[in-house]
Amino acid sequence: SIAIAVFGDPSPILTAVVLTLVVLIFAEVTPKTIAALYPEKVAYPSSLLLALLLKLLYPVVWIVNVVSNALVRLLGFSSEASGNENQLTPDELRTVVYESGGRIPRRRHGMLMNILDLERVTVDDILVPRHELVGIDIEDDLNDILLQISSAQHTRLPVYKHDIDNIVGVLHLRSTGKLIGIEELNKSALLQETAEPYFIPESTPLHTQLFNFQQKKERMAVVVDEYGAVKGIITLEDILEEIVGEFTTDLAASSKDIHPQDDGSFLIDGSASVRDINRVLSWDLDSTGAKTLNGLLTESLESIPDSSVCINLEGYYAEIVQVKDNVIKTVKMWRAPNATFDDGVDG
Known part of the structure; x- marks a missing residue:
């Protein structure tokens, strides 16, 4: 009434606008800005006041919750909280x-x-493929087996009969030391030192497999597909490297599949994992489909190319250097200049 007497009829609208601005500035924006800039200084004194208000207003809050929950149930909805509304996805x-x-x-x-x-990411994305596996065929000559053990670069080797799909165990090289003193070392003694193979499906997510390794006290697993055929192996170290990165300072120099060239390009093995290429070179090749560079290129070309074919993969040039037995063996790749290119193929 005072505002109407002083300013006339339009004053309620003006008053509402002014009060809204005052509330926004002094009760919303400014306090939140100060709290965001100095969270530690603001949080503790604010918590004391909030704790006091929670105790004083608890009866009122309880009555309001009872009434509101009753109304929600009358409307046919559940008043039970899921418990996940405050959790981050x-x-x-x-x-x-x-x-x-x-x-x-x-x-x-x-x-x-x-x-x-x-x-x-699943184990299928980071496994060591079967064609790169180093294992022991128990049907080989004993001297050949011992030579393979002595020259092995891995601490664990899969042991199989005739074919890698028939894995009978995993041999830890540390356990072979006790066999040195045996006068008549034979294959039976080797088989007795092998551990039971641990098989896992190819679709297992990495976070699940990391937990499984911990629970089962295993460090290596044999990955099989839906038909039971061996696709490769994965170790605990492989998963840890997905978290902390490769255990080396110069990734490109240490990778056996990626070879830097003087002109800034890279000679890359066609069997190299797309994920490994992205991680080592900090690139952004599509890794949602094909797992290897060979698969990515043939998928993009929709055919098996001849050598000297060049393709643009969304900002990365790939020149086919060698094709053998219908498989891309070697590719020369480099990052395209800072420009937008249409995907295309040059012969």
Whole structure:
């Protein structure tokens, strides 16, 4: 009434606008900005006040909750909380970590993102494929087996009969030391030192497999497809490298599949994993489909190419250097200049 007497009829609208601005500035924006800039200084004194208000207003809050829950039930809805409404989803947590900026050291930031990505990656994405497996055929000559053991670069070797699909055990090279003193070393003694193979399906997510390794006290698993055929092996170290990165300082120089060239390009083996290429070279090739570079190129070309074919893979040039037995063996790749290119093939 005073506002109407002083300013006339339009004053209620003006009053509402002014009060809204005052509330927004002094009760919303400014306090939140101060709290965001100085969270530690604001949080503790605010918590004391909030704790006092919670105790004083508890009866009122209880009555309001009872009435509101009763109305919700009358409307046919459930008043029970799911318990997940205040929990961050994996995507939300990934966004929080991504936007943390310089508050988290770069290395820890990368490790956190890699941990969150474990559920998106399966063992099929990082396994050592069967054609690269180094194992012991128990049907070979004993001298050949011993020579293979002495020259092995891995601590665990799969043991099979005739074919890699028939794995009978896993031999830890540490356990072979006790066999040296045996006068008549034979295959039976070797088989007795082998551990039972641990088989897993190819679709197992990495975070699940990491937990399984921990629960079963295993360090190596044999990956099989839906038909039971061996696709490769995966170790605990392979999963850990997905989190912390390769255990080396110069990834490109240490990779046996990626060879840097003087002109800035790279000679890459066609069997190289697309994920490994992306990780080693910090590239962004599509890894959602084909697992290897050979598969990615043939999938893009929709045919088996001849050598000297060049293709643009969304900003990365790939020149086919060698094709043998219908498989792309060697590819020369380099990042395209800073320009947008249409996907195409040059002969």
